[in-house]
């Protein structure tokens with residue numbers, strides 16, 4: 016009897032678990048694949064964007080085990096067993112209701128074309144999980160690696176601050 | 188991105204073993220490496236990427252007695268957020284926090300930050316957009332930043348990352364940029380000595396060499412090659428004017444006897460380097476005077492005989508014995524020579540006429556023989572209508588000599604087209620200027636004779652000289668002919684070696700009529716060496732010189748002695764860490780021109796080309812870019828760790844900051860294959876010291892430093908007791924400002940001393956066209972670092 020040893024990695028994305036076979040076969044993932052491609056091309060999560068593919072624009076940001084990471088500069092092989100959230104995973108899974116931070120971007124014109132927005136929101140999301148009451152300066156610092164081609168940086172920060180304010184009020 | 192395998196070793200040994208394999212690359216966070224691979228910057232994409240993040244030895248951030256131990260796989264985010272680091276090494280936390288973006292810092296490691304590749308935009312230009320920019324740091328040799336966009340490049344000179352193309356093209360690999368640099372610094376004698384490391388007779392080569400170096404010069408891309416020949420000639424003449432300084436007899440004899448047969452450039456070169464070491468050297472020459480082709484082939488208007496004699500007399504003054512009019516094989520046998528010597532070198536050249544089986548060939552004259560006669564002062568006009576067959580430098584010498592001896596009509600005929608003639612361009616130009624006709628694309632068919640005398644020559648058309656593979660394989664059109672009238676025909680289509688003297692007595696193998704030379708100029712007979720044309724066929728003086736030096740080294744090894752003095756000098760020569768140049772070099776578009784006699788002033792014995800004045804030679808040296816790589820070090824943490832004198836611990840050894848950061852411009856030059864950075868040990872700062880990391884960049888995040896200052900200082904009653912200062916992004920390596928540090932030590936820190944320290948730190952800066960601002964800005968940053 017022949018036994019075939021298969022290499023598989025497991026990632027948990029937006030609440031679902033995926034086993035991804037690794038190898039050089041047709042449907043297998045090459046070991047050199049970056050997370051951005053795995054998420055977009057294999058899992059169909061095209062919310063994250065590949066802008067520069069060099070770690071410089073932040074459009075590909077996702078949250079991995081609570082930290083915002085640049086998925087174009089991360090090998091999927093390094094994500095075995097990790098929990099990942101992409102922009103698609105923010106809304107309430109049952110109702111489809113947007114996350115408060117997403118709503119704040121809608122309410123405050125936080126974007127124009129929207130290409131960079133998933134990255135900005137994911138960076139801000141991870142940051143706000145760890146910082147209850149950040150100042151605007153701290154938010155700017157946190158978003159410093161996210162670039163917007165349309166120049167919406169100000170309204171993006173405003174949107175985040177509006178959400179911070181709203182969250183504070185709600186929690187009180 | 189080209190696919191690669193990804194392995195996660197469990198132990199350091201396993202990782203090291205994997206990395207020692209060809210095609211393996213180490214990876215920390217991958218934030219640099221993945222970009223490098225995506226843009227195809229490596230000579231070939233890695234086959235295996237080795238993940239270092241799971242190695243226990245590379246993790247951990249702990250405070251110990253000797254300071255802070257940071258594992259190489261610790262992320263920059265961890266370093267910048269760690270409470271101990273923030274409390275006791277806050278400047279290191281700042282440096283880590285200044286790197287890239289918050290998200291990248293979550294995965295980027297310290298080891299990766301220290302070992303990252305540079306960020307020059309030419310270098311990082313992606314191949315997929317219009318092709319690869321093969322700069323000096325890749326497989327090329329030109330740094331586009333020198334004349335191009337350079338606002339973020341070095342203000343302290345370049346790193347020598349490849350052999351400069353001028354040196355690469357020179358058969359003797361003369362370190363041209365090094366002697367130009369010394370000449371700029373006014374060190375004429377040292378500059379001359381750099382040439383003497385590979386070539387004992389620059390006065391000669393500067394006059395006769397085709398200057399292959401100049402073809403390679405990077406300035407050709409922009410304006411005009413450096414006139415290396417003119418500068419070399421200045422130094423060459425300087426050497427001959429001071430031969431007692433440069434060509435000294437050895438201090439003692441080593442008792443070994445070397446015989447050299449033939450006194451051409453290869454033999455003379457070997458004699459020079461061997462004699463320096465104390466060998467008893469005897470040269471045997473069949474002609475009445477030494478020098479071989481230098482004396483007998485090259486006409487005096489190109490190479491005055493007094494230059495050759497001056498060099499040979501200097502060799503004799505060193506104690507080299509030259510026995511002239513002694514033909515081995517006739518006056519003495521090879522056997523006698525070999526028996527009486529510890530080693531023998533053969534440099535007998537190519538002096539024999541090759542016959543090509545042409546009808547009437549016996550009535551033609553061998554061009555080389557004609558040149559020998561002329562050099563023996565047989566100065567007769569050879570005829571009135573001269574046809575020279577051949578298109579190389581010897582043919583040129585023959586034609587021009589004939590013309591200058593008064594032949595009214597001189598025509599040259601060669602197979603090659605004008606632009607691919609083997610003669611140098613200047614020689615072709617000189618011939619045309621002097622009224623010599625050149626017929627290109629014709630090969631000899633028949634000598635026309637009347638009453639046993641030459642009256643002309645018939646040529647057949649040759650449309651193609653080389654075949655598809657680039658080999659010499661001319662195609663002729665037998666019916667397409669041209670007849671030239673002539674009363675003398677000179678054949679200059681090659682020369683052969685005369686090997687009769689070998690007498691078959693030794694096992695010296697020959698190959699296509701030449702002595703077979705193995706590496707190191709060895710022949711197949713132990714102890715007998717050979718160099719120059721007799722091994723290569725007719726080549727060039729400088730190639731012969733290169734083989735002469737190689738032979739000298741081999742002879743010395745054969746005799747079992749330690750390195751030759753010349754090898755030692757070359758090895759010990761101080762190489763400046765950073766290659767400096769004159770900031771004005773960019774604008775000096777035109778090369779200096781050596782004075783040349785007007786056509787009507789030229790004759791056989793006056794040298795056509797003159798010397799340039801010493802100031803002009805120095806001026807030309809100022810044009811040299813001193814080619815290297817102008818990219819700056821990219822790592823922020825490197826600046827800070829160097830300033831704090833951290834130790835870099837690898838799986839094999841502990842490396843000082845100075846060595847790890849301060850000397851090499853590529854990590855591959857510091858780390859051996861399979862060597863991994865394990866951790867960094869940051870010592871405690873002196874009690875009471877203030878440490879800072881200041882980084883200037885255009886955008887707060889992502890941007891690499893345009894400038895950075897890292898360091899600390901400690902005051903006692905306002906007086907500087909300790910100070911350490913590193914400037915980042917100003918040079919290919921972080922620059923420790925040692926002079927400014929020693930200036931400050933012991934002084935009261937005031938606005939004035941801070942200002943002076945800044946001036947000292949930047950005094951040797953050499954700005955490029957667009958980055959002069961960095962100098963002013965760096966001064967301000969140094970002052971601010973010191974609190975003013």
Ligand SMILES: Cc1cc2nc3c(=O)[nH]c(=O)nc-3n(C[C@H](O)[C@H](O)[C@H](O)COP(=O)(O)OP(=O)(O)OC[C@H]3O[C@@H](n4cnc5c(N)ncnc54)[C@H](O)[C@@H]3O)c2cc1C
Pocket residue numbers: 069070071212213214215216217218219220221222239259260263285286287288291294295296297298299300301302303304821822823824862863864865889890891892
């Ligand atoms: C957009 C962007 C902006 C950036 N800005 C800055 C900046 O401002 N300042 C700055 O300093 N850097 C900057 N960087 C570079 C960044 O800091 C480095 O990419 C990062 O620190 C490298 O860490 P890494 O673990 O990801 O390295 P990797 O990419 O994993 O490795 C980099 C190199 O180091 C080698 N290597 C890694 N670990 C070891 C080890 N332990 N032993 C031996 N060799 C090793 C690898 O083989 C590779 O050649 C920037 C990068 C990007 C993409």
Ligand code: SF4
Pocket residue numbers: 305307308309310322323324325329330331332333340815816817818
């Ligand atoms: S600075 Fe260095 S990396 Fe940049 S173009 Fe010049 S040689 Fe290449």
Ligand code: SF4
Pocket residue numbers: 351352353354363364403404405406413415810811812813814
């Ligand atoms: S500029 Fe100077 S170093 Fe560069 S190729 Fe020319 S001669 Fe050599």
Ligand code: FES
Pocket residue numbers: 064065066067068069070071072073074075076085086087088
């Ligand atoms: S695409 Fe990943 S940072 Fe730009």
Ligand code: FES
Pocket residue numbers: 126127128129130131132162163164165166167
């Ligand atoms: S909204 Fe268009 S790129 Fe940011």
